[in-house]
Amino acid sequence: VQSPTFLENVKAYVGFDDASSALLREAHPLVAPRFGPIVDDFYATIEAHAGARAAIKGGAAQIERLKGSLMRWIDEMFRGPHDEAYFQRRARIGHIHVKIDLPQVYMFTAMDRIRVQTQSVLRDSTAFDAEKAKRVATALDQILDIELAIMLETYREDLVAKNRTAERLATIGQLAAGIGHELRNPLGVVESSAFLVTRRLEQLQVSDASVARHMEKIAVEVQRSNKTISDLLELARSRPLSRRAVPARTLLDAAVPAANLPAGVTVEIDAAPELTLDCDPDQLTRVLTNLLINASQAMGGRGHIWIDARRESAVVTLVIRDDGPGVPADVRPRIFEALFTTKAKGNGLGLALCRRIAEAHGGTVTLDASDRGASFRVVIPDVGAAP
Amino acid sequence: VTTTKCRRVLVVDDNLGLAENLAELVELRGHSAVVATSAEAALAEASAHPPDVLVTDYRLPGMSGAGLVRRLREAGVHAVAIVISAFTDDETIDDARRAGAAFVAKPVALEELARLVDGTSST
Numbered sequence: 404v405q406s407p408t409f410l411e412n413v414k415a416y417v418g419f420d421d422a423s424s425a426l427l428r429e430a431h432p433l434v435a436p437r438f439g440p441i442v443d444d445f446y447a448t449i450e451a452h453a454g455a456r457a458a459i460k461g462g463a464a465q466i467e468r469l470k471g472s473l474m475r476w477i478d479e480m481f482r483g484p485h486d487e488a489y490f491q492r493r494a495r496i497g498h499i500h501v502k503i504d505l506p507q508v509y510m511f512t513a514m515d516r517i518r519v520q521t522q523s524v525l526r527d528s529t530a531f532d533a534e535k536a537k538r539v540a541t542a543l544d545q546i547l548d549i550e551l552a553i554m555l556e557t558y559r560e561d562l563v564a565k566n567r568t569a570e571r572l573a574t575i576g577q578l579a580a581g582i583g584h585e586l587r588n589p590l591g592v593v594e595s596s597a598f599l600v601t602r603r604l605e606q607l608q609v610s611d612a613s614v615a616r617h618m619e620k621i622a623v624e625v626q627r628s629n630k631t632i633s634d635l636l637e638l639a640r641s642r643p644l645s646r647r648a649v650p651a652r653t654l655l656d657a658a659v660p661a662a663n664l665p666a667g668v669t670v671e672i673d674a675a676p677e678l679t680l681d682c683d684p685d686q687l688t689r690v691l692t693n694l695l696i697n698a699s700q701a702m703g704g705r706g707h708i709w710i711d712a713r714r715e716s717a718v719v720t721l722v723i724r725d726d727g728p729g730v731p732a733d734v735r736p737r738i739f740e741a742l743f744t745t746k747a748k749g750n751g752l753g754l755a756l757c758r759r760i761a762e763a764h765g766g767t768v769t770l771d772a773s774d775r776g777a778s779f780r781v782v783i784p785d786v787g788a789a790p
Numbered sequence: 791v792t793t794t795k796c797r798r799v800l801v802v803d804d805n806l807g808l809a810e811n812l813a814e815l816v817e818l819r820g821h822s823a824v825v826a827t828s829a830e831a832a833l834a835e836a837s838a839h840p841p842d843v844l845v846t847d848y849r850l851p852g853m854s855g856a857g858l859v860r861r862l863r864e865a866g867v868h869a870v871a872i873v874i875s876a877f878t879d880d881e882t883i884d885d886a887r888r889a890g891a892a893f894v895a896k897p898v899a900l901e902e903l904a905r906l907v908d909g910t911s912s913t
Binding site: 583584587588589590591592594595596598599602625629 | 803805807808811812814815818876877896897898900
């Protein structure tokens with residue numbers, strides 16, 4: 404979110420004031436009839452450039468929706484009011500560009516299309532005298548530059564957030580490598596000692612329910628600690644991917660048993676036998692296994708899980724959905740953060756690991772909005788000729 | 791269950807507690823075991839009483855477990871060698887295998903280690 408100082412600062416810097424705002428409002432009726440062609444030109448240019456087009460994954464239907472949004476965007480730019488709420492909305496739109504991975508270069512060039520087109524409409528108009536026309540043109544340049552400044556800021560904010568996550572992971576990595584390995588040995592001693600004590604008691608023919616329960620607790624907790632260390636080490640290490648075409652069914656046939664689901668959980672799979680993913684099968688299986696374990700735990704070990712796999716052009720989407728309680732709204736933004744957990748026995752690494760693996764594939768893992776249960780969406784693109 | 795003949799096992803780990811426990815586990819399988827907490831002590835022990843099986847940690851002070859295996863081979867000790875480590879990167883595993891040892895990751899799967907010591911699993 405943009406701070407008011409940032410906005411006031413850029414407005415003051417370019418000299419955009421209430422008079423500028425009024426000039427744009429006055430120009431609105433002149434430009435409004437041309438919004439349609441301007442928007443058409445805007446998207447025709449995007450479609451003509453593969454790098455820009457790649458950010459629009461939803462095809463023609465999405466372009467139609469986006470045209471409506473851009474129409475309102477330009478309309479609002481002329482109409483104002485250019486107040487705090489206006490800038491907040493613009494910043495949100497900027498964040499969407501970041502989210503869909505629109506390269507910054509196209510954010511700039513696309514804005515240039517709008518500038519050239521709107522200025523040309525104004526130039527062709529005879530409604531204003533020369534002096535006023537110049538002032539309107541300046542106000543338009545100013546507001547467009549403010550828009551660019553806002554968008555740049557959203558890209559920067561996103562980069563800072565990504566760096567923070569990366570730094571956090573790197574710190575975790577160093578800690579994990581050091582402490583993890585250091586803890587393996589003492590845990591190994593505890594584990595083997597517990598095993599040896601159990602054996603010794605058997606030898607001595609001592610049978611005591613309380614002792615047995617304590618020995619079992621030691622074994623279980625050591626196992627859990629070992630799992631945490633393994634997850635940390637896995638998260639810390641960035642293994643190179645070994646990608647190949649793998650049938651979705653093969654991945655699921657490995658992931659479902661690996662999740663070791665209790666008998667009360669049923670899994671329904673909808674994946675065409677011929678559907679293949681361009682992925683590292685070991686790492687992607689880990690993603691699916693983690694999501695299945697999460698779903699099962701969220702449902703308290705009883706319920707249904709649906710896995711849906713389908714291909715849309717060069718992208719395969721896997722949706723893992725359950726009929727558990729779902730993810731509470733207040734924790735949704737944080738669930739992919741490393742070391743964040745709401746589970747009494749979770750280590751907060753599972754989803755961070757899932758996201759890390761998906762992103763290494765150039766894909767994503769996201770939580771869908773859903774009324775019932777939780778629905779996680781794994782998107783894995785084919786690498787093909789892309790960089 | 792396979793009946794195996796009693797083997798002489800040398801367990802090397804700089805963590806004495808772990809070395810002792812591994813030795814005790816090995817003894818539970820009917821073998822005899824001795825413990826060393828450094829590569830030097832292991833070399834001295836192995837020269838005096840050549841073991842049938844060597845179980846060693848990879849990270850030893852001053853020398854890797856794989857290095858220890860190589861030194862023993864040079865000294866004419868041809869024990870079955872098992873290297874264990876919490877470091878499961880390819881480099882460590884390859885180094886152990888090139889030295890002619892089996893590799894077992896920590897946390898040690900006791901059954902797997904037992905099979906290797908018994909000689910019922912091919913190295």
